[in-house]
Amino acid sequence: xxxxxxxxxxxxxxxxxxxxxxxxxxxxxxxxxxxxxxxxxxxxxxxxxxxxxxxxxxxxxxxxxxxxxxxxxxxxxxxxxxxxxxxxxxxxxxxxxxxxxxxxxxxxxxxxxxxxxxxxxxxxxxxxxxxxxxxxxxxxxxxxxxxxxxxxxxxxxxxxxxxxxxxxxxxxxxxxxxxxxxxxxxxxxxxxxxxxxxxxxxxxxxxxxxxxxxxxxxxxxxxxxxxxxxxxxxxxxxxxxxxxxxxxxxxxxxxxxxxxxxxxxxxxxxxxxxxxxxxxxxxxxxxxxxxxxxxxxxxxxxxxxxxxxxxxxxxxxxxxxxxxxxxx
Amino acid sequence: xxxxxxxxxxxxxxxxxxxxxxxxxxxxxxxxxxxxxxxxxxxxxxxxxxxxxxxxxxxxxxxxxxxxxxxxxxxxxxxxxxxxxxxxxxxxxxxxxxxxxxxxxxxxxxxxxxxxxxxxxxxxxxxxxxxxxxxxxxxxxxxxxxxxxxxxxxxxxxxxxxxxxxxxxxxxxxxxxxxxxxxxxxxxxxxxxxxxxxxxxxxxxxxxxxxxxxxxxxxxxxxxxxxxxxxxxxxxxxxxxxxxxxxxxxxxxxxxxxxxxxxxxxxxxxxxxxxxxxxxxxxxxxxxxxxxxxxxxxxxxxxxxxxxxxxxxxxxxxxxxxxxxxxxxxxxxxxxxxxxxxx
Numbered sequence: 001x002x003x004x005x006x007x008x009x010x011x012x013x014x015x016x017x018x019x020x021x022x023x024x025x026x027x028x029x030x031x032x033x034x035x036x037x038x039x040x041x042x043x044x045x046x047x048x049x050x051x052x053x054x055x056x057x058x059x060x061x062x063x064x065x066x067x068x069x070x071x072x073x074x075x076x077x078x079x080x081x082x083x084x085x086x087x088x089x090x091x092x093x094x095x096x097x098x099x100x101x102x103x104x105x106x107x108x109x110x111x112x113x114x115x116x117x118x119x120x121x122x123x124x125x126x127x128x129x130x131x132x133x134x135x136x137x138x139x140x141x142x143x144x145x146x147x148x149x150x151x152x153x154x155x156x157x158x159x160x161x162x163x164x165x166x167x168x169x170x171x172x173x174x175x176x177x178x179x180x181x182x183x184x185x186x187x188x189x190x191x192x193x194x195x196x197x198x199x200x201x202x203x204x205x206x207x208x209x210x211x212x213x214x215x216x217x218x219x220x221x222x223x224x225x226x227x228x229x230x231x232x233x234x235x236x237x238x239x240x241x242x243x244x245x246x247x248x249x250x251x252x253x254x255x256x257x258x259x260x261x262x263x264x265x266x267x268x269x270x271x272x273x274x275x276x277x278x279x280x281x282x283x284x285x286x287x288x289x290x291x292x293x294x295x296x297x298x299x300x301x302x303x304x305x306x307x308x309x310x311x312x313x314x315x316x317x318x319x320x321x322x323x324x325x326x327x328x
Numbered sequence: 329x330x331x332x333x334x335x336x337x338x339x340x341x342x343x344x345x346x347x348x349x350x351x352x353x354x355x356x357x358x359x360x361x362x363x364x365x366x367x368x369x370x371x372x373x374x375x376x377x378x379x380x381x382x383x384x385x386x387x388x389x390x391x392x393x394x395x396x397x398x399x400x401x402x403x404x405x406x407x408x409x410x411x412x413x414x415x416x417x418x419x420x421x422x423x424x425x426x427x428x429x430x431x432x433x434x435x436x437x438x439x440x441x442x443x444x445x446x447x448x449x450x451x452x453x454x455x456x457x458x459x460x461x462x463x464x465x466x467x468x469x470x471x472x473x474x475x476x477x478x479x480x481x482x483x484x485x486x487x488x489x490x491x492x493x494x495x496x497x498x499x500x501x502x503x504x505x506x507x508x509x510x511x512x513x514x515x516x517x518x519x520x521x522x523x524x525x526x527x528x529x530x531x532x533x534x535x536x537x538x539x540x541x542x543x544x545x546x547x548x549x550x551x552x553x554x555x556x557x558x559x560x561x562x563x564x565x566x567x568x569x570x571x572x573x574x575x576x577x578x579x580x581x582x583x584x585x586x587x588x589x590x591x592x593x594x595x596x597x598x599x600x601x602x603x604x605x606x607x608x609x610x611x612x613x614x615x616x617x618x619x620x621x622x623x624x625x626x627x628x629x630x631x632x633x634x635x636x637x638x639x640x641x642x643x644x645x646x647x648x649x650x651x652x653x654x655x656x657x658x659x660x661x662x663x664x665x666x667x668x669x670x671x
Contacts, residue, residue, distance in 0.1 A: 076521075254532050258529045281495045
């Protein structure tokens, strides 16, 4: 830090006249180059990752083509592989997780940032950070020993009795399944949503709140109609961070999802996710086509994350434009 | 501050590795996870007796073991299911020599279950097991299950099947057995380290299967015998080809191997599920070391041959303490002559 502070009286005209070498000696150019390499390495790693996934999944691409995405069979003996049940399981569990975690997480963040006394907010933040650091296998165990039996004996009867005519709440329930995985994922991603959203809400300028209060809004009105819309982009960011985590979660999901590559309408049915099947079958995958199909699944997961992220950015773009039109 | 210490540490580690690599002859292997405890014990004891030879074994899974030995990145492999003809050919094409199988110890898969109100050991016929895992027998009080369990009050509840979700040698043994006793299983599902299960939930590892069974009333699954024995998990008896119900233990698993030893092929690639013999437990299997028939490095060749000889004599004594069944005498004799095939 101390060595990197050059003493330049005024940057503009003098800078242009200084030779590349003298700038190099000052360290500016070196710092620029080094940081550029670091930044470029992120892009490079992504490209290499996709490249490796692509060339190592040539066999299933040749054999199945686009059918890979619509085939429901996963049969290592007959060498027939399809991604659909895994894509379905990944999307359903992540959707359930977000449906549960988003309202809870944002509600908690609003309370912590806007309503709670700073001392309470800070000490609670400590626990939230702690939760975010718990290894996922612990959440998986929590799922197996608490959520799974509870699902079978409490949640399933409670939902199946009144809503059993809906396909998504049909039985039987084994305890493991999409819903259970969604709940465990929700518990895992809530800390991320709270933590990031709270930071974003706290960084909303004081003026915004004061202005709202000055024109006669209540505390809640200023929070809900001014502060939250102002922080919307950041809150969306926290949700996408949560989504990314939910899509790629492996250990906790495989422990509670049932590991059955089938597509079922019921949330109580057992399923499978992309990350879980890769973790389960990679080590003992003997045939080339088998191994490459698992790698192709990895590529599909990458693609899925990519598409969802793109959609998310589009959503932010659209809503912020609309939002700024209203609030300004 | 941190960096110099880190660099120093790295140098130190490198130095230690270089020093270690220089002294004893290092022989690398990779493969099956199931025999890892006994292999690491053997390699440790053998290194103690022959300080100039060190075996390094990575338990990366049978599939990865076959792959690595084929590519020549390790000196030997290990697998729970014998290599198929296609894999043998791939090895020969790549390495210009054959691959040899050497059985080391025996393992078994046992049926374990959680049926409310049933505390004793249940008897299973091959037909019942195949029917349950095919999804055709769906109630615990089905005559196929109730028949050989007279006096046990089996409930009319739906059966929940639990299987391994990860690829595993245990699944290979289990599906190999079901393929032998049921034609329908053979044509519909067949045998492999992971298969397309007709019914059921998947648990990761022996502990995952056990956890699911404990959590799910009316469930049935299978686990590795050693895991069941070490964790006191109750398991059932299975009717063998001689018609007697046998519970798996070290003696009944070894009996299955000696029953099958008479028809042992010269390359040792044999399945001993549903083996003949009155006391044989039918869901048993060898686990194998995979060794290239031609090893150019004479030091490594002698070390591997020496280890195999020791493993077949003194090494077998370590097996039972770790709950692995020993090789029967007939197999040991046959293997001792087969060691000479390593050139």
